[in-house]
Amino acid sequence: QVQLVESGGGLVQAGGSLRLSCAASGRTVSDYGVGWFRQAPGKEREFVAVSMGSWSGGRTYYADSVEGRFTISRDNAKNTVYLQMDNLKPEDTAGYLCAADRPPFGYYNSPDGYDYWGQGTQVTVSP
Numbered sequence: 001q002v003q004l005v006e007s008g009g010g011l012v013q014a015g016g017s018l019r020l021s022c023a024a025s026g027r028t029v030s031d032y033g034v035g036w037f038r039q040a041p042g043k044e045r046e047f048v049a050v051s052m053g054s055w056s057g058g059r060t061y062y063a064d065s066v067e068g069r070f071t072i073s074r075d076n077a078k079n080t081v082y083l084q085m086d087n088l089k090p091e092d093t094a095g096y097l098c099a100a101d102r103p104p105f106g107y108y109n110s111p112d113g114y115d116y117w118g119q120g121t122q123v124t125v126s127p
Helices: none
Strands: 002-006 011-014 018-024 033-039 046-051 060-062 070-075 080-085 096-101 121-127
Touching: 002 011, 002 096, 018 033, 018 096, 018 121, 046 070, 046 080, 060 070, 080 096
Parallel strands: 011 121
Antiparallel strands: 002 018, 018 080, 033 046, 033 096, 046 060, 070 080, 096 121
16 A cells, blocks of 8 residues: 655645655555656546656656656655656646555556556746
8 A cells, every 4th residue: 555645735826836746655665667647627637747656667757738847757665656846837736645556557647547646736827
């Protein structure tokens, strides 16, 4: 069993930056794929970024909407995954959730591909 806790959300102005953290406990997640999703009110859960586990070479993938602005990284010693968000836009406003999937993996860009989820942290970007 893996527990995930997000932190680092808040209110920022457009163009600002924020770093989210996803702290995992219960099991080491270095071999897990760990992804970030977001969900705005009235919208479906949307894939943001994923860091594939060491099992899959640690590759990263991003949604087109955040490519070049967001960076996912991980600190295996802390069992933590980060999402650095730069040049934030109002349309980035959403609850952000991290999720983990142990190998073998399913589809990284679908919520159905993950077994464990955090509670979410709110990101609000003002114009």
